[in-house]
Amino acid sequence: MNSVIFTAAARLLVALMFVFSLFMLLRGHHLPGGGFIGGLIGAVSFIVYSLACGPAEARKALRVSPEVIAMLGLGIALLAGMFAFFMGDPLFTGQWYWVGGDSYETSVFSINTVLVFDVGVYLVVLGGILSLAYAFEEET
Amino acid sequence: MSWVLVMPIAVPFLTAVVAFLARSLPAGRWISLAGSVLTLVASAVLMAAVLDEGVIAAQMSNWDAPFGITLVADYLSAVMVVITAITGLATAIYALGEIPEETEALGFYALFQTLIAGVTGAFLTGDLFNLYVWFEVMLIASFSLLVIGGGKERLDAGIKYVALNLVSTLIFLSGIGLLYGVTGTLNLADMRDAVAEAENQGLITVIAMMFMVGFGVKAAVFPLFFWLPASYHTPYFAISAVFAGLLTKVGVYALMRMFTLVFVGDVGFTHEILIWVSLLTMFTGVIGAAAQTDFRKILSFHIISQIGYMTLGLALFTPLALMGGVFYLVHHIIVKANLFFVAGLAKQYAGDTDLNRIGGLYKSAPLLAALFIIPAFSLAGFPPLSGFWAKYLIVKAALELNMWFVTFVSLLVGLLTIYSMTKIWGMAFWKPHPDGIDPTPDRAPARVTAAMIVPIAGLALMTIIIGFYPEPFVQFAETAATQLLDPTDYVTTVLGVQP
Numbered sequence: 001m002n003s004v005i006f007t008a009a010a011r012l013l014v015a016l017m018f019v020f021s022l023f024m025l026l027r028g029h030h031l032p033g034g035g036f037i038g039g040l041i042g043a044v045s046f047i048v049y050s051l052a053c054g055p056a057e058a059r060k061a062l063r064v065s066p067e068v069i070a071m072l073g074l075g076i077a078l079l080a081g082m083f084a085f086f087m088g089d090p091l092f093t094g095q096w097y098w099v100g101g102d103s104y105e106t107s108v109f110s111i112n113t114v115l116v117f118d119v120g121v122y123l124v125v126l127g128g129i130l131s132l133a134y135a136f137e138e139e140t
Numbered sequence: 141m142s143w144v145l146v147m148p149i150a151v152p153f154l155t156a157v158v159a160f161l162a163r164s165l166p167a168g169r170w171i172s173l174a175g176s177v178l179t180l181v182a183s184a185v186l187m188a189a190v191l192d193e194g195v196i197a198a199q200m201s202n203w204d205a206p207f208g209i210t211l212v213a214d215y216l217s218a219v220m221v222v223i224t225a226i227t228g229l230a231t232a233i234y235a236l237g238e239i240p241e242e243t244e245a246l247g248f249y250a251l252f253q254t255l256i257a258g259v260t261g262a263f264l265t266g267d268l269f270n271l272y273v274w275f276e277v278m279l280i281a282s283f284s285l286l287v288i289g290g291g292k293e294r295l296d297a298g299i300k301y302v303a304l305n306l307v308s309t310l311i312f313l314s315g316i317g318l319l320y321g322v323t324g325t326l327n328l329a330d331m332r333d334a335v336a337e338a339e340n341q342g343l344i345t346v347i348a349m350m351f352m353v354g355f356g357v358k359a360a361v362f363p364l365f366f367w368l369p370a371s372y373h374t375p376y377f378a379i380s381a382v383f384a385g386l387l388t389k390v391g392v393y394a395l396m397r398m399f400t401l402v403f404v405g406d407v408g409f410t411h412e413i414l415i416w417v418s419l420l421t422m423f424t425g426v427i428g429a430a431a432q433t434d435f436r437k438i439l440s441f442h443i444i445s446q447i448g449y450m451t452l453g454l455a456l457f458t459p460l461a462l463m464g465g466v467f468y469l470v471h472h473i474i475v476k477a478n479l480f481f482v483a484g485l486a487k488q489y490a491g492d493t494d495l496n497r498i499g500g501l502y503k504s505a506p507l508l509a510a511l512f513i514i515p516a517f518s519l520a521g522f523p524p525l526s527g528f529w530a531k532y533l534i535v536k537a538a539l540e541l542n543m544w545f546v547t548f549v550s551l552l553v554g555l556l557t558i559y560s561m562t563k564i565w566g567m568a569f570w571k572p573h574p575d576g577i578d579p580t581p582d583r584a585p586a587r588v589t590a591a592m593i594v595p596i597a598g599l600a601l602m603t604i605i606i607g608f609y610p611e612p613f614v615q616f617a618e619t620a621a622t623q624l625l626d627p628t629d630y631v632t633t634v635l636g637v638q639p
Contacts, residue, residue, distance in 0.1 A: 067160070067247070068160075068161065071156075071157050071160040071161060071250070072157070072161070074153070074156075074157055075154065075157035075158075078150065078153055078154060078157070082146075082150060085143060089202055090142035090143075090146070090198050090199055090200055090201065090202055091142065091143070091146045091150070091198075091200050091201070092200050092201040093201050093202045094201070
């Protein structure tokens with residue numbers, strides 16, 4: 001697609017959408033959102049970029065191949081779930097560490113495996129969708 | 141305790157991730173092999189725990205049943221997990237010899253390990269929707285494995301395979317939806333009571349039939365089997381062996397689980413249908429095989445015919461019949477995977493799988509011939525190999541019920557199986573090669589042949605061990621059948637476990 005307007009606008013849009021996708025990922029912790037929807041939005045941003053500048057350029061912008069991103073995400077999600085082993089809980093039991101308190105109400109913020117799992121999901125969706133989309137674009 | 145149940149699924153998944161990241165390195169294949177060994181260790185630990193305690197269950201994420209996802213293993217699940225790990229290990233070794241580097245670089249081992257994880261997950265889950273998810277994992281991995289390596293023939297087979305399996309999944313999913321609507325639960329143990337108490341028993345029977353069709357496609361029973369011979373003869377031999385050994389058995393396992401645990405309200409109706417389906421499956425499968433001249437196509441039709449025996453064990457619904465069904469399931473996975481391995485090695489030697497174009501293998505590869513005889517005659521039910529005991533149990537169960545026609549068909553199909561096996565024996569091994577040459581493994585280094593013959597010999601040894609020393613295996617199958625027919629333990633363990 002050789003539209004100057006689209007190419008120029010795409011650069012702005014892509015960055016915005018990608019930041020929004022990260023926002024959705026983090027927001028999903030307590031509100032609607034999460035890794036899946038965030039990954040979808042992130043994938044759309046890269047698809048817009050590939051429509052504007054071509055799939056080869058978009059692959060370069062991604063730096064790592066989408067298949068590797070997806071598999072890394074799977075590994076991260078699984079390891080986040082298996083962390084429960086060290087606490088003597090069954091697989092995928094969320095492990096929470098409250099900073100400055102001992103519950104949601106009293107603490108400043110928390111460190112937990114649930115977010116790590118969500119990051120894994122984000123990467124799986126981002127990588128999975130992009131590997132499909134790039135394959136289609138490069139075919140035609 | 142819960143991690144005993146998790147590890148047989150988690151290990152192949154983690155192996156898949158690592159093997160994918162190392163897919164273009166030579167290390168990739170060794171990672172896959174190491175992963176398969178670890179999976180076998182994890183399954184053995186699970187088996188030990190089940191032998192110790194009977195039924196074990198774990199609630200994932202600490203959500204109590206019936207709300208969370210439960211993993212549960214009774215004798216049947218445990219033995220299926222172990223046999224899956226054994227087949228996986230055999231295939232991982234065989235693949236070292238067969239799979240070319242280009243295919244490895246596409247992520248072959250990652251897909252293979254994902255498939256093993258999917259199959260294991262399906263055997264261990266105690267949640268109906270989770271079972272559907274594992275079916276999907278298996279379908280995606282198996283479709284990719286079917287077409288990997290390219291070629292028009294593989295793509296053609298892959299399309300047929302995936303289209304028909306999607307239809308089956310759709311019916312299965314609709315069944316889940318309806319069942320959830322009636323009972324309000326997805327946990328299998330919880331569902332047992334909910335189904336028994338449901339007001340509209342007619343609707344339950346309708347749903348049961350949907351499950352029978354959905355799983356029937358997966359298990360390749362009559363008249364839903366046509367996708368199987370259309371696809372199993374095209375992929376790599378390692379892949380068709382693991383498909384032949386495991387995939388249809390997941391369907392049989394799901395049938396066994398659902399029709400002993402949940403759908404037992406109208407046994408006279410549902411299991412009567414299963415008897416006729418089983419008989420027709422046995423007979424059409426073996427007749428179909430008689431018409432083929434391709435090594436792998438003959439074997440594919442025999443899978444169908446043998447599936448009939450297993451579902452017959454379920455359909456007769458007596459302790460002895462179910463025991464025979466479980467025994468048959470285990471015996472058949474070993475034997476059938478092995479026969480596909482032999483077919484692959486025969487191709488290495490003689491250059492083809494079309495029986496009209498090969499021959500003379502007995503003279504040039506006597507060891508291979510001996511290793512073919514063991515699974516082939518076991519499949520046909522020759523004493524004292526494992527297949528004899530499996531058939532014996534089923535036939536005895538039919539005789540005890542005075543079902544003469546069922547007995548007659550079982551024996552007739554056994555006889556026709558011998559015909560097919562002797563046809564392969566005669567055409568591939570005894571008759572001279574049509575080109576007048578001595579078939580030798582051309583171009584293949586000794587390392588390749590060794591990697592392919594080790595799993596064949598190992599599985600053949602297991603067939604012989606089960607054949608000559610069936611007592612512990614039969615006893616095991618008996619306990620498994622008892623647990624299936626009286627799932628009180630299963631239900632209380634799942635619903636009563638306090639994490």
